[in-house]
Amino acid sequence: MIGTRDSITELVATRQWDQLREALLPLHPSDIADIIIEHPTETEGIIFRLLPKEKAARVFSYLPAAEQRQLLEALSNEQVRRLLDEMTPDDRTRLLEEMPAEVTRELLLKLDPRELEAARKLLGYPENTAGRYMTPEYAWIYPDMTAARALAKIRETGRGKETLNWVYVIDAGGKLVEDVRLANLVLANADAHVLEIDDPEVVSVRATDDRDAVLKAFAKYDRTALPVTDDHGYLLGIITADDVLDIAEQRATEDIQRLGGSEALGASYLDVSVGTMLRKRGGWLAALFIGEMLTATAMGFFEAEIARAVVLALFVPLIISSGGNSGSQATSLIIRALALRELRLQDWWRVFGREILAGVALGAFLGSIGFLRIVLWQHLHFTDYGPHYVLVAVTVFGALIGVVSFGTLTGSMLPFVLRRLGFDPATASAPFVATLVDVTGLCIYFGIALLVLRGTLL
């Protein structure tokens, strides 16, 4: 591959277009896309024009959005129209969605009217629903056909379909009756009727089903394609496994970005402008900051205690961060389990029970480490925590049990509460939980300090 790339750079440099065309011919479209990305824009246009038009469309779909935009500007109107016509409808929809609105409008105007209709139809469903992922390019047969007739029909009409692995049996009105694996049509007796072929029952999703329902259906039924119908069972299109892999990756990306405490970027890191990124990150960061300002209020409330026993202030970061860490662990476990539907809303009380246990155990564990640290440092003369150092250590021990239990419970219950209220559980980002826990953590810490240290330090 490296050798090929070097020789292609060579051919471009010496302007040997015919040899270049020859060299590109055997390459996979995604490899050609990689080559195009590595060359400056003016060269990209040339490489691109040397490709046969169908291959050009496939190469184009493999390019990142920014490269696609550059190329579109470099090509003539007629070239763009041809390119759009050759793309599969779902690749085209993705392209149209990623372009700024005025570019989209311009591109739609260049489409063949039939293609335009397909693209618009695909665009008519809300984002992240099955309708937006489907392609209308499927193969269909009728219920009264024999295997031999069905295969003959597929031979006639099957070229250029997104997939032929599954063939859809529809009635005269267009309702979905059954889906049959092409493999089973091939294996069947020539005169067997298509509905008699031994094949798993049809499974379909609705065009308005959301992304999670589509993912669940694919995970549950192990298909390489699923049909999409409207509410009355009419076949609208199909979703293929390669798109589902993209959907799953995209969903996980959004969850991870939200869990980290920013809005989902919606595009790859380097493709997002610094301005957009600042907006998507700044919003949440400011909201968290404003929430976190309550810690200053809480600390102010205990200002007299801190002034009297400065030693208490020393452990503030240690204690609140432990609450935040345990909360962030719990929330990420629960968010993912909810996303994968390993947990349902009604499982909250089982989780509650487990997390109380986990919280107290983990808190006692950290508390013991903290207790030992204080006593040890005092005895080794690393630090002087004063004559009441044992009581300080007891305070830290107690506070850690309280804070870690509270963090664990908050982190695990918040995703359930959010889902119950109709929000995406992933909104319960780790920083969000940490902020909630920080304020309460301070109150728990100083509350225990007042109990333990009254009459000595306080």
Added chain:
Amino acid sequence: MIGTRDSITELVATRQWDQLREALLPLHPSDIADIIIEHPTETEGIIFRLLPKEKAARVFSYLPAAEQRQLLEALSNEQVRRLLDEMTPDDRTRLLEEMPAEVTRELLLKLDPRELEAARKLLGYPENTAGRYMTPEYAWIYPDMTAARALAKIRETGRGKETLNWVYVIDAGGKLVEDVRLANLVLANADAHVLEIDDPEVVSVRATDDRDAVLKAFAKYDRTALPVTDDHGYLLGIITADDVLDIAEQRATEDIQRLGGSEALGASYLDVSVGTMLRKRGGWLAALFIGEMLTATAMGFFEAEIARAVVLALFVPLIISSGGNSGSQATSLIIRALALRELRLQDWWRVFGREILAGVALGAFLGSIGFLRIVLWQHLHFTDYGPHYVLVAVTVFGALIGVVSFGTLTGSMLPFVLRRLGFDPATASAPFVATLVDVTGLCIYFGIALLVLRGTLL
């Protein structure tokens, strides 16, 4: 579906086994699995024995690990052997992996010798490599065949294969020559040679390739199955798209769990015992706690300053949490971009440039809010920050710029450093970054305080 379940519960209660068998027949295996899960164990065994044996194996693969273990205990040795024989090799491998070692050994002994070999072969590759996901049940043809002869061979040998969507052309020695879509074999002229059929070039993965390489190959080449070869190009098996969806979900789950600061659980939340969960969470939590103890040291270093100006302590949680939050945002964005290979190692300096910009901008934004908050609270007489409140506000403003920039840079660079050192970038969990940032954040805060407040408060 609900109606069907109720009537099945009814049939179980009234012990009408024949009618129950009839009622189960048309249901999809995964729906039967759902029904089995909802019934008590003794009933499960009965429902299970009523299924035709091939269907029983498929239903079994849809059950969660705990249910599988229960059922295995309820069945006779002979029944277990038949069940294992009917499962597809990759489902069987997954089962054998998830059982405790002694159960696995016992199960392996019950396998047919041929099946045993397949299972062992599949088990011989390191975890998370292509060899562990592949199934040897693919259809193959020879290079000198015509389309018609190839189809005839598939009709003879194709039953029971994992997929027939792709057919593999191997030479007499077993080397992989080409892969052909079944659809293209059907569409081709009967006398066309299989190698002449217009079909995308063969793409394969090696058995020792890791999970990320497999995911990348599927995402890049949009296939529903990929062949797996050894280092010399001999075909060992194939990986199918439904398995890849599982792999992608599993990978995202591990990343999310690590990002939240625990070890990957390796099973679904409710299937993991509380003990295991405590171990997987406690380890990291303790490590982070020990790291975080440095904050107590750092705070001790500034104890004199805190005693002189208690007001400084009030903003400690606010400032260090802002560093943690911005770091957690940055690290989650970068970890995901690295996992999806949107970013490569050599992109680190581009990220560095963007994140310095983002860090300073976000820090100045939060700093301004903090500044306004202090000045406003003082003027509205909510709190009294003393005569030097403007200088305190300036300290907070400056500290936030420093801490947020440092948090953003640490969060974004740490995943690169970890990958460079050969670790998984996802080890850079949000709590890990927060811990790193907390200690430095305190030093930045008190350093700026010493600069700004010298001669007044300090």
